[in-house]
Amino acid sequence: MASPGSKKLTGLVAATFTPLTPEGEINLAMIGPYIDFLLEKQGVRNVFVNGTTGEGMSFSVEERKRLAEEWCQRGKGKLEQVIVHVGCMSLKDSQDLARHAAEVGADGIAVIAPSFFKPSDADALRQFLQEVAATAQGLPFYYYHIPALTGVNLRARDVVEGIEKCIPSFHGLKFSGQDLLDFGQCVSYSQPHWSLLYGMDEQLLAALALGANGAVGSTYNYLGSKVNSLLSAFDKGELSQARNLQFQVQDVLSYAVKQGFDVAVNKQLMSEVSGLALGPPRLPLKPCPHPRILSIAQKVQQVL
Ligand SMILES: CC(=O)N[C@H](C=O)[C@@H](O)[C@H](O)[C@H](O)CO
Numbered sequence: 591m592a593s594p595g596s597k598k599l600t601g602l603v604a605a606t607f608t609p610l611t612p613e614g615e616i617n618l619a620m621i622g623p624y625i626d627f628l629l630e631k632q633g634v635r636n637v638f639v640n641g642t643t644g645e646g647m648s649f650s651v652e653e654r655k656r657l658a659e660e661w662c663q664r665g666k667g668k669l670e671q672v673i674v675h676v677g678c679m680s681l682k683d684s685q686d687l688a689r690h691a692a693e694v695g696a697d698g699i700a701v702i703a704p705s706f707f708k709p710s711d712a713d714a715l716r717q718f719l720q721e722v723a724a725t726a727q728g729l730p731f732y733y734y735h736i737p738a739l740t741g742v743n744l745r746a747r748d749v750v751e752g753i754e755k756c757i758p759s760f761h762g763l764k765f766s767g768q769d770l771l772d773f774g775q776c777v778s779y780s781q782p783h784w785s786l787l788y789g790m791d792e793q794l795l796a797a798l799a800l801g802a803n804g805a806v807g808s809t810y811n812y813l814g815s816k817v818n819s820l821l822s823a824f825d826k827g828e829l830s831q832a833r834n835l836q837f838q839v840q841d842v843l844s845y846a847v848k849q850g851f852d853v854a855v856n857k858q859l860m861s862e863v864s865g866l867a868l869g870p871p872r873l874p875l876k877p878c879p880h881p882r883i884l885s886i887a888q889k890v891q892q893v894l
């Protein structure tokens with residue numbers, strides 16, 4: 591059982607991109623070098639696999655298993671934690687992925703709200719999460735809250751109400767929303783062994799002030815070292831330094847948003863900045879013209 595003894599997830603967690611070949615097939619051979627890049631160049635020791643950034647919902651169950659297995663195998667003895675996102679529209683697929691994540695040695699699993707048929711209330715969502723978690727009881731379980739993408743606008747605080755009664759392996763949440771009132775209320779309700787991980791990289795400092803234990807995000811793939819400095823400035827109480835670093839991240843992201851920023855652009859940006867050939871996105875995402883990537887990459891380089 592991972593639950594009582596498992597190490598609390600803190601600090602930065604990179605939401606990884608999924609490497610594809612130029613033909614659009616999963617490219618497992620890139621995962622080893624990707625892990626080395628995160629460790630050596632970014633100082634990032636945790637990953638969140640098959641999530642939004644990883645286009646998890648665009649891959650088949652079989653592909654997601656192969657990806658999860660490769661990240662766990664390659665990360666063994668190197669990464670601190672590999673969290674596998676196992677959310678699907680089908681409860682059965684999610685359970686299958688949860689069982690598989692436990693078999694291949696993941697350190698935790700996360701589940702997003704199903705979004706085609708949406709849960710009508712917090713209780714319906716909790717029941718869905720419970721049925722997934724029950725298939726991997728020894729694994730720390732995280733709820734992945736991302737209302738802008740799921741369209742499921744339930745308050746996270748309502749979702750976590752009494753959640754440990756139905757999910758004993760519950761270990762926290764990844765909160766990718768702007769509602770800091772809801773986030774704060776999750777923190778104040780949380781248990782000491784829960785990890786409250788914030789997921790909007792542009793306003794992490796505000797979440798840290800409210801008690802976030804760490805952050806899961808796409809930009810920690812290439813701004814990880816910068817944001818590690820932000821975390822240590824915050825820990826030392828050097829607030830003006832932390833603010834300065836957050837403002838730099840905000841400058842990069844607001845520039846990127848003006849150019850048009852989505853997971854496809856972000857993935858190409860990572861290839862450009864890291865030198866890792868991560869390949870194209872999968873449809874319905876479309877590749878973006880290279881000059882736009884170069885101009886955003888320049889902006890990233892300026893703050894490194
Ligand atoms: C929608 C999306 O990809 N969200 C990511 C994680 O939740 C974030 O890391 C954002 O990419 C980041 O905050 C930039 O907006």
Ligand SMILES: CC(=O)C(=O)O
Nearest residue numbers: 605641642643807808
């Ligand atoms: C950012 C994040 O956590 C994700 O891409 O799933």
